[in-house]
Amino acid sequence: xxxxxxxxxxxxxWHAALLAAVLALMSLWPMRQAHAVVEIDxxxxxxxxxxxxxxxxxxxxxNDQKLGSDIAGVVVADLERSGLFKxxxxxxxxxxxxxxxxxxxFGDWRTINAxxxxxxxxxxxxxxxLRAEFRLWDIFAGKQLAGQQFFxxxxxxxxxxxLIADAVYERLTGEKGYFDTRIVYVDETGPKNxxxxxxxxxxxxxxxxxxxxxxxxxxxxxxxxxxxxxxTYLSYxxxxxxxxxxxxxxxxKEIVGDFPNMSFAPRFSPxxxxxxxxxxxxxxxxxxxxxxxxxxxxxxxxxxxxDTAPSFxxxxxxxxxxxxxxxxxxxxxxxxxxxxxxxxxxxEGRYSTPVWSPRGDMIAFTKxxxxxxLIGVLKSDGSGERILTEGFHNExxxxxxxxxxxxxxxxxxxxxxxxxxxxxxxxGYNERSIATPSFGSDPAWSPLIN
Amino acid sequence: MRRGLIxxxxxxxxxxxxxxxxxxxxxxxxxxxxxxxPVDLVTQAELTKIxxxxxxxxxxxxxxxxxxxxxKKAEQKPKPTKVxxxxxxxPKPKPKKIVKAKLKPKPKPKKxxxxxKPKPKKxxxKPKPKPKPVVRKQKDFDPDNIAALLNKVPDGGQTSQAAxxxxxxxxxxxxxxxxxxxxxxxxxxxxxxxxxxxxxNPPVGxxxxxxxxxxxxxxxxEDGVLSREPxxxxxxxxxxxxxxxxxxxxxxxxxxxxxxxxxxxxxWRDMILNFDPKEMFGG
Numbered sequence: 001x002x003x004x005x006x007x008x009x010x011x012x013x014w015h016a017a018l019l020a021a022v023l024a025l026m027s028l029w030p031m032r033q034a035h036a037v038v039e040i041d042x043x044x045x046x047x048x049x050x051x052x053x054x055x056x057x058x059x060x061x062x063n064d065q066k067l068g069s070d071i072a073g074v075v076v077a078d079l080e081r082s083g084l085f086k087x088x089x090x091x092x093x094x095x096x097x098x099x100x101x102x103x104x105x106f107g108d109w110r111t112i113n114a115x116x117x118x119x120x121x122x123x124x125x126x127x128x129x130l131r132a133e134f135r136l137w138d139i140f141a142g143k144q145l146a147g148q149q150f151f152x153x154x155x156x157x158x159x160x161x162x163l164i165a166d167a168v169y170e171r172l173t174g175e176k177g178y179f180d181t182r183i184v185y186v187d188e189t190g191p192k193n194x195x196x197x198x199x200x201x202x203x204x205x206x207x208x209x210x211x212x213x214x215x216x217x218x219x220x221x222x223x224x225x226x227x228x229x230x231x232t233y234l235s236y237x238x239x240x241x242x243x244x245x246x247x248x249x250x251x252x253k254e255i256v257g258d259f260p261n262m263s264f265a266p267r268f269s270p271x272x273x274x275x276x277x278x279x280x281x282x283x284x285x286x287x288x289x290x291x292x293x294x295x296x297x298x299x300x301x302x303x304x305x306x307d308t309a310p311s312f313x314x315x316x317x318x319x320x321x322x323x324x325x326x327x328x329x330x331x332x333x334x335x336x337x338x339x340x341x342x343x344x345x346x347x348e349g350r351y352s353t354p355v356w357s358p359r360g361d362m363i364a365f366t367k368x369x370x371x372x373x374l375i376g377v378l379k380s381d382g383s384g385e386r387i388l389t390e391g392f393h394n395e396x397x398x399x400x401x402x403x404x405x406x407x408x409x410x411x412x413x414x415x416x417x418x419x420x421x422x423x424x425x426x427x428g429y430n431e432r433s434i435a436t437p438s439f440g441s442d443p444a445w446s447p448l449i450n
Numbered sequence: 451m452r453r454g455l456i457x458x459x460x461x462x463x464x465x466x467x468x469x470x471x472x473x474x475x476x477x478x479x480x481x482x483x484x485x486x487x488p489v490d491l492v493t494q495a496e497l498t499k500i501x502x503x504x505x506x507x508x509x510x511x512x513x514x515x516x517x518x519x520x521x522k523k524a525e526q527k528p529k530p531t532k533v534x535x536x537x538x539x540x541p542k543p544k545p546k547k548i549v550k551a552k553l554k555p556k557p558k559p560k561k562x563x564x565x566x567k568p569k570p571k572k573x574x575x576k577p578k579p580k581p582k583p584v585v586r587k588q589k590d591f592d593p594d595n596i597a598a599l600l601n602k603v604p605d606g607g608q609t610s611q612a613a614x615x616x617x618x619x620x621x622x623x624x625x626x627x628x629x630x631x632x633x634x635x636x637x638x639x640x641x642x643x644x645x646x647x648x649x650x651n652p653p654v655g656x657x658x659x660x661x662x663x664x665x666x667x668x669x670x671x672e673d674g675v676l677s678r679e680p681x682x683x684x685x686x687x688x689x690x691x692x693x694x695x696x697x698x699x700x701x702x703x704x705x706x707x708x709x710x711x712x713x714x715x716x717x718w719r720d721m722i723l724n725f726d727p728k729e730m731f732g733g
Contacts, residue, residue, distance in 0.1 A: 174693030
């Protein structure tokens with residue numbers, strides 16, 4: 001038999017334990033609430049150019065000050081032309097920067113709504129070489145984002161500007177820049193029915209233009225090597241069309257191959273070791289690949305149609321090309337050995353001049369729809385087609401090395417009309433014309449100059 | 451003994467029942483999940499009222515509550531000093547308004563007592579604040595408009611905590627920063643979201659830009675200013691992520707101070723913001 005006293009005390013202990021448990025739970029509840037952190041998703045932003053302040057780069061001598069102003073001008077022009085940056089009016093600057101190793105007064109720059117600040121200094125090495133340094137500051141975070149210095153000959157000052165612009169672009173957008181690049185294109189002069197076409201090369205902003213050929217022979221479809229400063233193009237030198245290879249530094253030129261029939265649209269593989277092109281046989285054209293070392297040629301397509309304009313994917317595994325095998329020009333993708341050919345363009349109209357983006361996600365093309373020629377992009381599986389620009393005659397897209405911007409040419413109608421070069425952002429905004437002294441067509445964008 | 455045992459059992463049962471009633475979802479609450487968003491259930495009628503109330507409040511503010519406003523504005527002006535800040539703008543109008551407000555109170559009550567009319571001028575309307583409501587309320591008691599009447603009571607000068615709370619209870623609290631709820635409402639969160647969206651300029655256009663998410667932890671002072679630099683919670687090494695994280699940090703720094711309900715400071719003193727640009731790509 002149980003002792004009543006003992007039972008009572010057991011009951012009390014039991015109660016106490018239960019109460020303690022309940023109290024513990026109760027005390028836990030508000031604590032959890034107090035420590036809960038509110039979590040909010042921000043899924044929309046505004047797409048505005050980043051306001052950046054770029055004072056003229058300072059220097060000790062008058063010459064250096066002039067150069068500092070010029071170099072800063074190149075940087076400003078590059079960044080503004082990208083559409084992603086907006087220069088804060090220099091007249092509004094409060095602080096005058098004269099010391100690169102000292103942090104700026106962030107408050108002064110916040111006041112004028114600058115989000116980034118680029119400051120630079122130009123000086124001379126004892127050898128007379130130019131020394132250009134810069135610092136990029138995040139005004140709101142109050143920290144330095146980038147800083148670099150370049151040494152070069154004074155005559156390369158424009159390139160210094162492009163390099164600094166690339167560094168700023170890369171740090172603030174996360175993408176590689178594309179300002180330190182060149183464009184090769186076909187310069188066109190003379191009346192419409194008797195044009196003189198020469199191969200020309202210039203910086204991506206239109207400066208430092210020079211001619212690579214004399215204009216004695218018709219030149220077409222220049223293309224840059226992705227790995228070196230070499231171009232391949234088609235020339236009618238000697239009266240027949242042949243594919244040439246030209247080193248733009250040395251001026252050395254060689255014939256890639258002497259084919260019995262017409263050859264078209266040569267383009268390099270990503271490793272620069274092979275060339276794909278189309279060769280005409282009778283009324284048909286098929287795609288061939290040539291190994292530049294062995295000069296051996298492999299046939300990739302075999303159709304009773306015109307297959308042309310091949311372009312490698314950046315990994316070198318696939319090739320996009322155009323073909324009229326179904327009756328109208330359409331885009332096809334195949335493996336680099338010619339297998340697995342598959343049509344990818346499924347929209348209305350005729351598709352031509354496909355070019356695979358250097359970053360691999362998109363293929364740019366020219367599309368003829370009714371009386372108009374449009375420039376568009378689609379994914380390699382044919383989905384996500386977007387038209388970036390349209391008009392009377394747009395053609396021949398070429399990608400900037402970062403895969404963000406396209407250049408193309410637009411022909412204006414009429415007897416006095418002619419082709420001009422334009423760039424457009426992958427988003428379809430920020431269309432800009434590139435100033436050239438005469439008409440220009442068929443541009444090809446170089447890789448970044450190393 | 452048996453009786454004791456029965457009592458004991460009944461008591462246990464009571465405790466258990468009460469425990470179940472008090473902590474129905476204790477398991478969920480203790481789990482370390484993100485804080486659930488508070489949902490305000492509002493009927494159609496209530497919604498209409500809330501909207502009406504807000505509009506009214508605006509109108510009132512224009513007519514009656516002008517006194518505190520000018521002072522506030524005078525204090526805020528210096529901050530956004532933009533490019534033209536050199537000119538040192540607008541200090542004059544403000545004091546003027548305040549002076550007017552102080553001078554006019556007396557004539558006004560008279561006017562109001564005679565007639566409850568729309569104010570003649572906007573400028574003249576501002577000073578009306580306190581005297582008018584008090585007189586009117588006491589005079590024409592409108593049983594159909596009890597809430598409005600009660601609203602005026604604290605305006606009459608008694609600013610005891612109880613009176614303030616009573617006022618807040620009656621005012622359309624939903625969506626207002628000084629609502630009584632301890633959790634942030636959708637409206638408050640949306641307002642914050644909208645504000646930060648304005649300041650956020652994410653780097654888009656890069657390959658895989660839509661997949662880059664930045665998780666930022668903010669610690670705020672009671673005045674809505676960051677108490678320390680925002681902390682990037684999810685670190686990645688790619689240049690693209692670094693640029694995206696910088697853009698997010700820039701956005702929250704640019705957007706401060708945050709006007710959030712002071713009563714709910716415990717809720718927003720420590721916040722996590724997930725910057726996810728997917729929606730901007732149509733995702």
